[in-house]
Amino acid sequence: MSILAWTYIMVGLTFGLYIFIAWISRVRDTKGFYVAGGGVPPLANGMATAADWMSAASFISMAGLISFLGYAGSIYLMGWTGGYVLLALLLAPYLRKFGKYTVPDFVGDRYYSDAARFVALVCAIFVSLTYVCGQMRGVGIVFSRFLEVPVDIGVLIGMAIVFFYAGLGGMKGITWTQVAQYTVLIIAYLIPAVFISMKIAGTPIPQIGLGGHVQTGQYTGQYLLDVLDKLNTDLGFTAYTQPGAKSMLDVFCITFALMVGTAGLPHVIIRFYTVPSVRAARLSAGYALLFIAILYTTAPAVAAFARYNMIDTINDKPYSQAPSWFKNWEKTGLIAWVDKNNDGIIQYRAGKPFIGKPKFTGKTGPLGQKLVANKITDSPNELYVDRDIMVLANPEIANLPAWVIALVAAGGLAAALSTASGLLLVIASSISHDLYYRMINRKATEKQRLLVGRIMIGIAVCIAGYFGINPPGFVAQVVAFAFGLAASSFFPIIVLGIFSTRTNREGAICGMLAGIIFTAAYIIYFKFMGGTKDQWFLGISPEGIGTVGMIINFVVTLVVSRMTKEPPREIQDLVASIRTPRGAGAAIDH
Amino acid sequence: MDKNLQEYWRKNISFMAFLLVIWALVSYGCGIIFVKPLNAIRLGGFPLGFWFAQQGAIYVFVCLIFIYYLYMQKLDRKYDVHE
Numbered sequence: 001m002s003i004l005a006w007t008y009i010m011v012g013l014t015f016g017l018y019i020f021i022a023w024i025s026r027v028r029d030t031k032g033f034y035v036a037g038g039g040v041p042p043l044a045n046g047m048a049t050a051a052d053w054m055s056a057a058s059f060i061s062m063a064g065l066i067s068f069l070g071y072a073g074s075i076y077l078m079g080w081t082g083g084y085v086l087l088a089l090l091l092a093p094y095l096r097k098f099g100k101y102t103v104p105d106f107v108g109d110r111y112y113s114d115a116a117r118f119v120a121l122v123c124a125i126f127v128s129l130t131y132v133c134g135q136m137r138g139v140g141i142v143f144s145r146f147l148e149v150p151v152d153i154g155v156l157i158g159m160a161i162v163f164f165y166a167g168l169g170g171m172k173g174i175t176w177t178q179v180a181q182y183t184v185l186i187i188a189y190l191i192p193a194v195f196i197s198m199k200i201a202g203t204p205i206p207q208i209g210l211g212g213h214v215q216t217g218q219y220t221g222q223y224l225l226d227v228l229d230k231l232n233t234d235l236g237f238t239a240y241t242q243p244g245a246k247s248m249l250d251v252f253c254i255t256f257a258l259m260v261g262t263a264g265l266p267h268v269i270i271r272f273y274t275v276p277s278v279r280a281a282r283l284s285a286g287y288a289l290l291f292i293a294i295l296y297t298t299a300p301a302v303a304a305f306a307r308y309n310m311i312d313t314i315n316d317k318p319y320s321q322a323p324s325w326f327k328n329w330e331k332t333g334l335i336a337w338v339d340k341n342n343d344g345i346i347q348y349r350a351g352k353p354f355i356g357k358p359k360f361t362g363k364t365g366p367l368g369q370k371l372v373a374n375k376i377t378d379s380p381n382e383l384y385v386d387r388d389i390m391v392l393a394n395p396e397i398a399n400l401p402a403w404v405i406a407l408v409a410a411g412g413l414a415a416a417l418s419t420a421s422g423l424l425l426v427i428a429s430s431i432s433h434d435l436y437y438r439m440i441n442r443k444a445t446e447k448q449r450l451l452v453g454r455i456m457i458g459i460a461v462c463i464a465g466y467f468g469i470n471p472p473g474f475v476a477q478v479v480a481f482a483f484g485l486a487a488s489s490f491f492p493i494i495v496l497g498i499f500s501t502r503t504n505r506e507g508a509i510c511g512m513l514a515g516i517i518f519t520a521a522y523i524i525y526f527k528f529m530g531g532t533k534d535q536w537f538l539g540i541s542p543e544g545i546g547t548v549g550m551i552i553n554f555v556v557t558l559v560v561s562r563m564t565k566e567p568p569r570e571i572q573d574l575v576a577s578i579r580t581p582r583g584a585g586a587a588i589d590h
Numbered sequence: 591m592d593k594n595l596q597e598y599w600r601k602n603i604s605f606m607a608f609l610l611v612i613w614a615l616v617s618y619g620c621g622i623i624f625v626k627p628l629n630a631i632r633l634g635g636f637p638l639g640f641w642f643a644q645q646g647a648i649y650v651f652v653c654l655i656f657i658y659y660l661y662m663q664k665l666d667r668k669y670d671v672h673e
Contacts, residue, residue, distance in 0.1 A: 066644075071625070074643035078617045081648045085613050088655040089606050093662075207645060211635035223635035241640035243625055251622055277673045282662060286655040293648050300644040499603075579599055580671040 006406035007146045014184050014410045015161055018417070021180055022165030022173040030449050033170030034101040034429050040175055040274040046287025048178035049271045051185065051418035053080075053262075053288070054295060055131075056138025059185060059415035064387030066303035067310075070232065070240035073303065075251055079258025081289060081296050086263040086491075088285035092272040094498045096281035097578045101273060102426070103266045103490060104434040110497040111508040112571055114439055119512050121434045123489045124266040127482045128423040128430075129463070131267075135420035136468025139413060145332065145392070146409035155468040158417060163461045166421045166428075167454045174421045175274060181414035186294060188411025191404055192394040193298050196305045199398050200224070206301035217312060228304060231311050236350035240307070246541075253544030260550055261483030264491035267422040270429075278581035306390040309397055314383070315348040319367045322346065325396040330370060333358055334386035337369050338376060351379030358384055420464065428456035481523055484542070488515035488549025496557055501575045503557060506564040511557030519549030598669040605661055609654050617647045 027033050040048070058080070066073030098106055103124055108117025136155050143154025165173045193206045201209030201224055214220055219227045228240035238244040243251070262268065271288075272281045313323050319337060329335045336358035337346055344367055354374035361371045372384075392412075395405045432453040437444050444452070489512050496503040496511075525531045526542045540548065566572075577583070620628055621643035628639030636645075666672035 071640055071643060074621060074640075077644055078621055078647050081651050082613065082617050085610070085651050085654050089609060089658055210645070211633070211641070213635065225635055225637065225640070241629060241637045248622065252618060255617065255622065279659075279663060279666070279673060282655075282659040286652065286659055289652050289655055293652050297645055297648055576595075579602075580595060581666055581673050582671050584673060 001402060003402040003405050004148065006402045007409050010403070010406040010410040011147065011413060014414065017180055018161065018165055018177045021176045022169045025169045025172045025176050027170050027172050030446055030453070032172045033450055033453050034433060036172040036175045036274040038274060039276055042275055042280040042284035043287055044175065044179050045271060045275050045284040046291055047182040048175045049268065049284065049288035050291035051178040051182035051414070052271055052422040053268055053292060054185065054415055055419040056135055056412060056416035058295065059189065059412050060138065060388050060391050063299040063302040063306065064390035066300050067307045067390045068387055070238065071242055072244045072246060075255045075258065077296055077300060079255045080262055081292060082259040083262025084285060084289040084292070086259060087268065088282060090495050091263060091269065092281045092285050093278045093581070094578045095269060095494070096272050096275060097278050097581060097584045099273065099584055101433055102429050103269055104430060106497065107493060107508070108434070108438065110571065110574065111505045112568065113505045113509065116505060116509050116512070117434060117438065119509065120490065121430050123485055123516065124430045125427055127265065127486050128267060128426045130482045132420050132423040132464040133467035133471065135416045135423065136464045137471050138416035139420070140468055142409055142412040142416065152469045155465050159461050159465040162417055162421050162424060163458060166424055167457045170453065171274060171425055174425055177421070178418045181418040182291060184414040185411040186291070188407045189295055189298060192398060192400060192408060193302050195400055196394055196398040197301060200305045200308060206298045210301040210304055214308070224304060224308060228308055235315070235348060240304070247539045250539055250541050250544055253540045253547040257487050257544050257546035258483055260487040260491045261546055264486035264489070266490070267426045270426060278584045302391065302394065306394065310385070311348060314346050316345060318345050319369060320344065325393050328396065329389050329393055333360060334389045336372050336384040338372060338382050339365065339369065340376065340382050346383055347380055348383045349379065349381040351381045352377050353379065353381045353384050424457055424460045424464065427460040428453050431456045484519045484523055484546030484549060485516060487546035488519040488553050492550055492553040492557060496554070498575070498578060501572050502566055503561045504564055504567040507557040507561030510560045511553045514556040515549045515553030518552050519546055594669060598665065598671060601665060602662065606658070609658055612650065613654055616642060616650045621647050
């Protein structure tokens with residue numbers, strides 16, 4: 001059977017499964033819609049959180065990114081896992097005890113202020129919306145590469161599926177589909193990783209293979225990482241395992257901003273409202289990170305294998321003898337080769353082969369290579385490789401059967417859809433619960449609130465779909481935004497709300513505004529208004545500035561709180577009550 | 591808060607602080623600040639600093655959360671605040 005036929009079968013089967021789960025977990029009340037009735041077992045919540053968190057970018061792009069960055073890619077590995085420790089120790093148990101539906105709910109109630117609620121709500125929507133557009137795009141790309149349908153149709157199909165299961169089942173439907181999606185995506189990630197580890201390092205466990213010996217070729221018997229260090233240095237790159245040009249302070253700040261940002265992302269926090277108890281919240285954070293770690297410790301191994309394999313099979317080899325996967329991905333435009341010195345041999349070196357992404361002329365060169373119209377650089381490098389193919393081409397590189405390639409497509413879709421649905425729920429609940437019910441119509445009935453929630457999912461799906469089909473040029477830039485804002489707005493306010501009884505409304509509002517305005521202004525200046533690198537504050541890049549914004553938020557909140565009057569008695573009692581677990585099981589409604 | 595609960599909270603905070611120190615040491619310490627000197631040490635095929643940054647820190651993170659879960663379960667029972 002062909003790859004295409006297998007892909008249709010795999011994607012059809014998994015989509016059918018998601019729809020089936022959505023149908024059996026459809027809900028009739030708001031508690032089910034917002035927090036799955038608060039009855040999700042810790043193990044299931046761990047899997048759902050892992051799927052919620054790992055997006056199309058984690059599944060498709062991360063290993064490729066690390067492959068090109070080497071050690072420098074560690075900021076993503078540590079940054080996107082370390083936040084769970086903060087979440088498990090500082091936030092999840094207390095937010096579960098507080099026990100309402102959303103993040104703005106906590107901010108509004110703890111700081112007895114609708115202004116604080118509104119600021120939190122705007123941040124939650126902005127962060128989630130920037131994120132979800134990228135996911136929809138990811139769905140479209142997987143469809144177009146593996147199912148050979150146009151990106152737009154792929155996005156529309158993805159929209160319909162997400163709307164169906166999120167609208168029908170709300171958080172409950174999302175949770176159980178995410179459990180299924182985690183299973184699909186982790187199997188799809190591990191199977192090619194295990195085979196490629198066998199092939200290159202001779203062990204089925206990629207985490208061990210990363211430190212293993214090369215099995216074949218001229219480097220047989222040497223440690224893989226030593227070989228990569230040598231190859232990278234010979235070709236003009238930084239040694240694979242050594243820190244590169246980024247300043248240590250910048251690496252520190254980016255990692256910290258990613259960690260704190262992860263802990264402050266509303267679609268992650270909201271998952272801990274769905275478990276039955278405080279104990280379950282602590283435990284499910286552990287399961288979540290365990291399930292995430294399975295992929296996150298495999299990714300650097302995949303990255304190293306892919307880098308070794310790419311250099312070994314392509315570099316300094318005649319184009320006419322390039323492996324078949326090279327030619328297949330050249331067809332899709334993710335690989336391009338410019339024979340600068342007309343020797344018919346592929347030279348891969350440090351530096352860009354030409355300016356920008358390849359724009360093909362439609363003509364082919366003497367050896368059959370696709371010619372590009374881009375401006376050629378002086379660099380001796382002749383090869384353009386899109387980092388995404390490191391994961392997508394893996395099964396072909398390891399000569400795996402067609403059904404594995406199909407499985408990878410289904411896994412990429414599972415990763416994108418699961419994250420998209422979690423984000424859409426945050427947007428819908430922020431508007432229908434925090435804005436409509438808490439601030440506009442306090443008398444709304446269950447039925448009205450549920451209807452508004454479903455309508456909001458519909459509207460959010462359409463907005464996300466629109467941006468998926470017409471991606472704004474700034475999507476890549478706004479990712480820094482999402483983490484920076486989550487780090488500089490939510491995290492300090494929630495932590496202080498739990499750990500400092502003295503923190504009051506005035507402090508929280510000033511702190512949030514100071515953190516957001518500073519971070520947003522810095523990112524906008526450097527990403528959109530042409531700020532240059534030498535103007536960076538202490539050499540900190542816009543990606544890492546959330547760390548500074550977070551510190552500003554902490555300081556402002558503490559100082560302003562001490563200067564204004566302490567919070568009312570009942571708020572101090574609320575803080576005392578969320579510090580002990582007992583009583584969390586009781587249903588809390590407004 | 592009564593005295594018993596204050597003690598519960600104090601113990602929680604100090605254990606949490608202890609775990610966060612380990613959290614910072616493995617990631618920011620071993621994985622970033624001391625990566626160069628640690629890379630001179632080998633762990634099989636891995637330079638040690640690189641191993642911490644791409645593998646070890648993540649394993650430690652997972653352990654920290656489960657250790658906190660177990661510790662708090664005991665503490666909750668001892669101070670009779672468990673669910």
